[in-house]
Amino acid sequence: MKIPIMYNLRNLVARKVTTLLTVLGIGLVVFVFAAVLMLARGFRETLMSSGDPSNVIVLRKAATSEMSSSISRNQANILKTQPEVVVLDNGKPLVSGEVVVVNNLAKRSDGQTTNVTVRGVSQESLTLRSKVKIVEGRMLRAGTSEIITGKGAAEKFKGCGLGESVEMGNREWTVVGVFEAGGSSFESEIWGDVEQLMQAFRRPVFSTMTMKLKDPTQFASMKERIEKDPQLTVDVKREIDFYEEQSQNLGLFIQILGIFVTVVFSFGAMAGAVITMYSAVANRASEIGTLRALGFKRRNILASFMIECILISLIGGALGIFFASFLQFIDISTTNWQSFSEVVFGFNLSAGIIIGSLIFSVVMGLIGGLAPAVSAAKMQVVDALRAA
Amino acid sequence: MKIIKLVLKNTLRHKLRSLLTAIGIAVAIFAFALLRTVIDAYFVGVEASSDTRLVTQNAVSLTFSLPLSYKEKIAKIPGVENICSGFWFGGTYIDQKNFFARFAIDPEPFLELYPEYVLPESERESFIKERNSCIVGRKLANKYGWEVGDTFRLIGDIFPGDWDFVVRGIYDGAIRAADETQMFFHWKYIDERLNQTSPGRSGQAGWYYIGISSPELAGEISEAIDSMFDNSVAETKTETEKQFQLSFVSMVSTIITAIRVISVVVIAIILLVLANTMAMTARERISEYAVLKTLGFRPKHLVGLIFGESSLIAIFGGILGILITLWMVPAFYGVLKQFNMEGFFPVFEISKTTFVFCAIAALAVGIIAALFPTLKAVQMKISDGLRQIG
Numbered sequence: 001m002k003i004p005i006m007y008n009l010r011n012l013v014a015r016k017v018t019t020l021l022t023v024l025g026i027g028l029v030v031f032v033f034a035a036v037l038m039l040a041r042g043f044r045e046t047l048m049s050s051g052d053p054s055n056v057i058v059l060r061k062a063a064t065s066e067m068s069s070s071i072s073r074n075q076a077n078i079l080k081t082q083p084e085v086v087v088l089d090n091g092k093p094l095v096s097g098e099v100v101v102v103n104n105l106a107k108r109s110d111g112q113t114t115n116v117t118v119r120g121v122s123q124e125s126l127t128l129r130s131k132v133k134i135v136e137g138r139m140l141r142a143g144t145s146e147i148i149t150g151k152g153a154a155e156k157f158k159g160c161g162l163g164e165s166v167e168m169g170n171r172e173w174t175v176v177g178v179f180e181a182g183g184s185s186f187e188s189e190i191w192g193d194v195e196q197l198m199q200a201f202r203r204p205v206f207s208t209m210t211m212k213l214k215d216p217t218q219f220a221s222m223k224e225r226i227e228k229d230p231q232l233t234v235d236v237k238r239e240i241d242f243y244e245e246q247s248q249n250l251g252l253f254i255q256i257l258g259i260f261v262t263v264v265f266s267f268g269a270m271a272g273a274v275i276t277m278y279s280a281v282a283n284r285a286s287e288i289g290t291l292r293a294l295g296f297k298r299r300n301i302l303a304s305f306m307i308e309c310i311l312i313s314l315i316g317g318a319l320g321i322f323f324a325s326f327l328q329f330i331d332i333s334t335t336n337w338q339s340f341s342e343v344v345f346g347f348n349l350s351a352g353i354i355i356g357s358l359i360f361s362v363v364m365g366l367i368g369g370l371a372p373a374v375s376a377a378k379m380q381v382v383d384a385l386r387a388a
Numbered sequence: 389m390k391i392i393k394l395v396l397k398n399t400l401r402h403k404l405r406s407l408l409t410a411i412g413i414a415v416a417i418f419a420f421a422l423l424r425t426v427i428d429a430y431f432v433g434v435e436a437s438s439d440t441r442l443v444t445q446n447a448v449s450l451t452f453s454l455p456l457s458y459k460e461k462i463a464k465i466p467g468v469e470n471i472c473s474g475f476w477f478g479g480t481y482i483d484q485k486n487f488f489a490r491f492a493i494d495p496e497p498f499l500e501l502y503p504e505y506v507l508p509e510s511e512r513e514s515f516i517k518e519r520n521s522c523i524v525g526r527k528l529a530n531k532y533g534w535e536v537g538d539t540f541r542l543i544g545d546i547f548p549g550d551w552d553f554v555v556r557g558i559y560d561g562a563i564r565a566a567d568e569t570q571m572f573f574h575w576k577y578i579d580e581r582l583n584q585t586s587p588g589r590s591g592q593a594g595w596y597y598i599g600i601s602s603p604e605l606a607g608e609i610s611e612a613i614d615s616m617f618d619n620s621v622a623e624t625k626t627e628t629e630k631q632f633q634l635s636f637v638s639m640v641s642t643i644i645t646a647i648r649v650i651s652v653v654v655i656a657i658i659l660l661v662l663a664n665t666m667a668m669t670a671r672e673r674i675s676e677y678a679v680l681k682t683l684g685f686r687p688k689h690l691v692g693l694i695f696g697e698s699s700l701i702a703i704f705g706g707i708l709g710i711l712i713t714l715w716m717v718p719a720f721y722g723v724l725k726q727f728n729m730e731g732f733f734p735v736f737e738i739s740k741t742t743f744v745f746c747a748i749a750a751l752a753v754g755i756i757a758a759l760f761p762t763l764k765a766v767q768m769k770i771s772d773g774l775r776q777i778g
Contacts, residue, residue, distance in 0.1 A: 017667055018664060018667065021660050021663060021667070022664065024660050025657055025661060025664070028653055028656060028657050028660070029657065031653075032650060032653060039646070060545070060548060061548070062479075062543045062545050063478060063543065063545045064478065064480065064484060064545050064547065065545075067451055068478055068545040069545075070545045076575040101449075101450045101451065101452075102447075102450075102451045103448055103449055104447070104448065104625075105451045111642075112635075112638050113635070115449055115450075115451075115639070168448070169448065170619075170623075172550055201452070202621075203446070204588075215544060232595045233548070245484075246605070251731075252574070252727060253729060253732070254643075254728070256427065256723060256724065256727065256729075257647075260720055261422065261423065261650060261654075262420050262721070264415055264418060264419045264422075265415070265416070265419060265657060267411070267415045268411075268412040268413075268415040268419075268657055268658065268661060269412075269657070269661075271408040271409065271412035271415070271661060272412055272660065272664060273409050274408050275405050275412075275664065275668070276407050276660070276664065276668075278404065279405065279668045281673075283672075303753060304757050323631075330560040332646075333640045333642060334639065334640050334641075334643055335639030335640055337732075339453065341451075342639075345423070347518060350391045364500060374614070
């Protein structure tokens with residue numbers, strides 16, 4: 001015979017203040033826990049989704065970022081003629097040589113200058129990156145000082161909105177279009193014509209080459225052949241792997257700090273739960289005695305108190321997740337050291353994070369409630385009845 | 389005197405509860421201290437900057453270089469006492485995990501500009517003499533077990549190729565904030581090789597460190613430098629070393645803001661735990677308070693009782709928290725080291741301010757948590773209190 005859950009629910013309502021404070025404590029910890037996981041996930045997703053599974057990026061050997069890489073025009077011509085590369089209807093290979101530079105621009109929010117990635121692109125760049133879609137205005141025309149900006153850049157940096165203009169490399173560049181890129185890091189970038197940008201920034205070489213493979217399984221054999229070619233001193237990487245490398249450091253740091261702090265917090269919340277449950281047991285000694293006298297077993301008492309604790313922690317957990325879910329409306333931008341440029345990203349909630357946070361809150365409740373529940377179950381009926 | 393005895397007795401009535409509350413507070417105080425230490429670590433470069441040093445960089449961004457010819461021109465400006473080229477080398481030591489800052493500089497002016505990097509005279513001389521030599525900070529040397537005379541290789545990315553260096557000196561920081569995880573070597577070493585491999589890139593510096601005669605001249609000299617190169621191929625941006633370092637901090641300002649927000653949440657959590665305990669305690673003792681009032685104790689005595697107990701637990705928790713902090717902050721740094729991330733936080737120490745803040749936070753929490761129960765106890769009618777069942 002189990003003790004009805006109704007008994008626990010009514011008790012939670014009867015001791016409002018204490019219940020509320022414990023729920024809040026657990027809720028806050030779960031909120032922070034979920035927020036950290038969402039942030040680390042958001043950052044990774046933003047960079048990871050920049051890569052396309054069938055795309056390959058070629059960088060100068062040992063280059064750690066697009067900026068520190070350089071590919072000469074001769075090398076670019078050799079790379080363009082690789083047999084694995086997709087050929088378009090007009091007979092051109094689907095390859096884009098791009099130049100990537102970092103330019104200081106002021107933020108709209110506080111006027112502080114920050115490093116913005118400026119990418120010189122060719123007409124093939126859009127075809128290569130299926131996620132990139134112009135949402136306002138139009139694509140830039142080759143050979144002009146027109147630029148298009150990512151949605152994040154358009155919002156965050158001065159002069160990057162549609163119709164505005166930015167000064168870079170002693171020239172004015174007009175924004176003729178704003179694009180979305182499925183939430184990837186391209187949305188924090190400014191795109192202009194590759195030849196024009198090369199002149200303006202006096203960078204006579206490409207930074208990277210990006211190409212689409214007919215068959216992604218041919219990657220390994222192509223990588224081996226190109227990297228052994230004495231005319232080329234390059235590294236060949238899958239675009240996905242490259243962007244994952246770029247997100248490693250910051251993503252890891254957010255996670256280490258967050259998990260560390262959350263684990264520490266959870267001890268505080270558990271201490272809170274233990275205090276609450278112990279006092280609940282002490283205050284309800286006569287109730288426990290009555291329940292035992294009515295014929296409920298020790299294990300029913302144990303189960304009942306454990307259920308109550310899990311209820312409190314579940315309510316707290318749900319509350320924490322509820323408030324954490326609003327974080328999805330916030331965009332954050334920070335400098336990614338590995339690419340030395342600003343990247344805009346958000347909090348990204350997933351079913352996994354929700355389940356993980358709920359499990360985390362239940363575990364807190366279980367650990368917090370175990371000792372008090374055991375002591376409740378151990379009470380002698382006579383003593384318990386006398387306690388009031 | 390009696391009140392103090394009562395406070396102590398009351399606190400020890402529920403030993404476990406008081407202890408758990410103190411642990412809750414201790415944990416939160418520790419989290420708070422750790423977060424503050426992380427923020428301090430971000431600002432260490434700013435703390436170490438001198439107000440008689442300026443940095444001139446390319447206005448486009450730090451990734452663009454400046455012609456060498458600028459050096460002569462800047463040196464002629466009145467008030468400029470010293471100038472030194474600087475370059476961020478980047479590159480890789482063994483693999484990408486082994487990150488540490490590597491700078492190409494002009495040894496002599498650099499060591500004059502940065503007296504806080506202390507080198508033995510003999511090491512200083514051999515470093516200046518030898519083109520492919522370098523100096524490394526004490527912490528860095530300890531990490532890789534380098535001694536004077538050891539050689540190692542960096543794989544260049546910004547400056548392609550293999551670069552071999554011989555350690556000719558290990559410097560110590562003269563101030564707390566001095567970064568001992570850096571490596572410095574001859575700018576000429578790079579420039580000579582660029583001259584052979586890609587002549588178009590030689591004769592350039594990443595930025596210039598400038599020593600000025602007095603801090604008051606900073607604004608004037610910055611202006612003079614920037615206007616000198618206005619509308620040229622490479623326009624400049626000159627700022628004090630502090631501003632230069634702050635620009636790196638502001639790059640991660642959102643992260644710092646997030647950490648600050650979490651710190652506030654931490655304090656809120658402690659408050660909840662302690663307030664909960666105090667509310668319970670007061671609820672249990674309502675009838676006792678009524679008895680005390682009947683016996684002629686004044687409200688101020690009750691205030692003293694409740695505040696006393698709350699503060700006692702908070703102070704105990706605070707002390708415990710500071711002890712945990714002293715033990716766990718180095719442990720956290722150890723975790724970062726395991727992931728090879730200490731290069732991002734060269735100095736990671738708990739500052740005095742942090743300790744003071746922790747103490748203030750613990751006390752404030754102790755006082756605030758007692759407010760509500762105190763009000764209740766003071767305003768209660770004796771007859772209601774005697775009737776109450778806890």
